[in-house]
Amino acid sequence: MADATPPPDLDSLNADLQQRRERALAMGGEQRIEQQHGKLKLTARERLALLFDPGTFKEFGLLAHQHSLTGGPTEPERTPADGVVTGEGTIDGRRVYCAAYDFTVMAGSMGMVGETKVARLRKRALLNRLPMVWLLDSAGARIQEAAGSTFAGSGALFYEQVQMSGVVPQVAAMLGPCAAGTAYIPGLADFVPMVKGTSSMALGGARLVKAATGEETTDHAMGGSQIHCYVSGVGDLEVEDDAACITAVRQFLSFLPSHNREQPPLRAGADPRDRRIDDIAKIVPTNPRAAYDMRKVIKRLVDDGDVLEIKPTFARNIITTLARFNGRSTGIVASQPMIKGGALDIDAADKAARFIWLCDAFNVPLLFLQDVPGFIVGTEVEKQGIIRHGAKMLYAVSEATVPKVTVVLRKAYGAGYYVMCGRGYEPDALLAWPGAEISVMGPEGAVDILFPKQIAAAEDPAAARAQYIAAVRATIDPYIAASWAMVDDIIDPADTRRVIIDALEGAVTKRQRRAWRKHGVPPV
Amino acid sequence: MVEVKAELVGNLWKIVVDVGQRVEEDDTLMILESMKMEIPITTPITGTVTEIRVKEGEVVQEGQTVAVVEP
Numbered sequence A: 001m002a003d004a005t006p007p008p009d010l011d012s013l014n015a016d017l018q019q020r021r022e023r024a025l026a027m028g029g030e031q032r033i034e035q036q037h038g039k040l041k042l043t044a045r046e047r048l049a050l051l052f053d054p055g056t057f058k059e060f061g062l063l064a065h066q067h068s069l070t071g072g073p074t075e076p077e078r079t080p081a082d083g084v085v086t087g088e089g090t091i092d093g094r095r096v097y098c099a100a101y102d103f104t105v106m107a108g109s110m111g112m113v114g115e116t117k118v119a120r121l122r123k124r125a126l127l128n129r130l131p132m133v134w135l136l137d138s139a140g141a142r143i144q145e146a147a148g149s150t151f152a153g154s155g156a157l158f159y160e161q162v163q164m165s166g167v168v169p170q171v172a173a174m175l176g177p178c179a180a181g182t183a184y185i186p187g188l189a190d191f192v193p194m195v196k197g198t199s200s201m202a203l204g205g206a207r208l209v210k211a212a213t214g215e216e217t218t219d220h221a222m223g224g225s226q227i228h229c230y231v232s233g234v235g236d237l238e239v240e241d242d243a244a245c246i247t248a249v250r251q252f253l254s255f256l257p258s259h260n261r262e263q264p265p266l267r268a269g270a271d272p273r274d275r276r277i278d279d280i281a282k283i284v285p286t287n288p289r290a291a292y293d294m295r296k297v298i299k300r301l302v303d304d305g306d307v308l309e310i311k312p313t314f315a316r317n318i319i320t321t322l323a324r325f326n327g328r329s330t331g332i333v334a335s336q337p338m339i340k341g342g343a344l345d346i347d348a349a350d351k352a353a354r355f356i357w358l359c360d361a362f363n364v365p366l367l368f369l370q371d372v373p374g375f376i377v378g379t380e381v382e383k384q385g386i387i388r389h390g391a392k393m394l395y396a397v398s399e400a401t402v403p404k405v406t407v408v409l410r411k412a413y414g415a416g417y418y419v420m421c422g423r424g425y426e427p428d429a430l431l432a433w434p435g436a437e438i439s440v441m442g443p444e445g446a447v448d449i450l451f452p453k454q455i456a457a458a459e460d461p462a463a464a465r466a467q468y469i470a471a472v473r474a475t476i477d478p479y480i481a482a483s484w485a486m487v488d489d490i491i492d493p494a495d496t497r498r499v500i501i502d503a504l505e506g507a508v509t510k511r512q513r514r515a516w517r518k519h520g521v522p523p524v
Numbered sequence B: 001m002v003e004v005k006a007e008l009v010g011n012l013w014k015i016v017v018d019v020g021q022r023v024e025e026d027d028t029l030m031i032l033e034s035m036k037m038e039i040p041i042t043t044p045i046t047g048t049v050t051e052i053r054v055k056e057g058e059v060v061q062e063g064q065t066v067a068v069v070e071p
Helices: A010-025 A030-038 A044-051 A112-128 A149-153 A156-164 A180-188 A206-213 A219-223 A225-232 A242-254 A294-301 A346-361 A379-383 A386-399 A414-419 A443-450 A452-457 A461-473 A478-483 A493-506
Strands: A058-060 A084-091 A094-101 A132-138 A170-179 A193-195 A200-202 A237-239 A307-310 A318-325 A328-335 A366-372 A404-413 A429-432 A437-439 B002-005 B010-015 B028-034 B037-042 B047-052 B065-070
Touching: A044 A084, A044 A094, A044 A132, A044 A242, A084 A112, A084 A242, A094 A112, A112 A132, A112 A156, A132 A180, A156 A180, A170 A180, A170 A242, A180 A200, A193 A225, A193 A242, A200 A219, A206 A219, A219 A225, A225 A237, A237 A242, A242 A307, A294 A307, A294 A318, A294 A328, A294 A366, A294 A493, A318 A346, A318 A493, A328 A346, A328 A493, A346 A366, A346 A386, A366 A414, A379 A386, A386 A414, A404 A414, A404 A493, A429 A478, A429 A493, A437 A478, A443 A452, A443 A461, A452 A461, B028 B047, B028 B065
Parallel strands: A094 A132, A132 A170, A170 A193, A170 A200, A193 A237, A328 A366, A366 A404, A404 A429, A404 A437
Antiparallel strands: A058 A084, A084 A094, A307 A318, A318 A328, B002 B065, B010 B028, B028 B037, B047 B065
8 A cells, every 4th residue: 555645855955955955054953153253252163264274174974963862852853963073174185184172062072972973083094194273162061961970981081182193283273162081182192282261171170179079269370371271381382363273283283294194295395495593693792691582583593584483481490392404304303492491491391392202203303503501500490390291291202203403503501402312312414603612510510619729729719710710611612523523514603594504405315223122111 | 569589500700781671571680600600690570679588699589570661
């Protein structure tokens, strides 16, 4: 017997599909989108439109939504895409995966279905060896779905991020809150830009902190960019707004390959490789006690003055910057004499070690610009564990097998010279300016350790000390190091750009294999 | 009121402002001698120097307040 109702025709099936899609694309609805804009935030879909090359975004999981686990109603209309937009697109023509949390849907909270989508994305990123970007704007785990001991099965997201580490680039852009355990997403990512004022991250949100310890605070006070980009070092770059944040993500990825078995993209530029820097003497004082801004030197050395500084407002006594030399991506680790005289402390060592690991993992050559009076000494830094942090930087620079080039501008003292890739750390070229001072310590310190009795016994101790200092100072001379072939060359500072490019290009075919080991035991 | 603190331990070599003097943000208040370098201690705000809490030649500790500036 024939069914009384005829089967639906293809047009009406398609119309139904279209309607479902449109409903999901409307996100949390006009009112919530207005609230999002009111907080000066873009929606997840507006952000994706900025992130990817126009028209290249391909979504999956649009028709997903939350399901009730407690027998209550399931409300597809309330949870389009289950609060997270997932898919891929291209950035400068290269494929990238992205999960964009949608704050207009249940505050971007991470529900079970949404997380299934993101898990699928992580898996694809690793299988296809392509970068993964998180656009985070989320209240955290959706407690309605997660409270209770089914928690026992959760947590694989971080495990997977660790498997991805050093294989594909991972970027966690902070465009809103990222509360509770989900703060480990940025914690494990390679680059974490934060929007000033709107973004925050903390292991426990303000309400949880109040319940757990009684402390009164706010999410922003505890975990805004003013904390993480200046004090804790968890954030990599503070940016003004969503658009600037997305620009930073695109810029960061432009320096890196899509995965660790690829070379970073070359970007041909118009900046001449042998451009001389005639005003460099005006920037770097020859008086070794006088400070200057190393960022000005870097700007003049690199292609078109174009840099992306990582952690520019944290541990400012060292600079870590991505830039290009004759089109080639390069990670620069440079002393900053303007801050703490460029002396190294725990945060500086920490910042540099992580940056070196990032560059080495993704085949980005390293340039070290040394003007370092050494590690800060004293009781305060010993309490902070300067030995293990300094050892971590030694570890990272020793492990790095990418091309390494070192230029000593002025000071290269003690362990500072080591961690900034001195001779023993196998730079492919070690170059010095004519005024370079390479030594275990400064003449004053050396004299007070070596000749205290002779000075005390002298008729005029002050004059004796001055004499000893002059004698030791005479042994601090770059031509002595050059005469022993310990530095490869002494160069005219104005030629530094060309010499760096020659050295980097001279090492492009470098292949270095280490003894097999499961992994080392790095100090942290 | 902003307390200006030393960023690292060192010998206070020179004080270059007086109490009551107007200063602009980032102006040098004093110079520390540490790690073979002359390290300027600058004011984070524009204002008037109301207190100088150290003397030339004194050793200052990391985090020690060396001056006070009122906006």
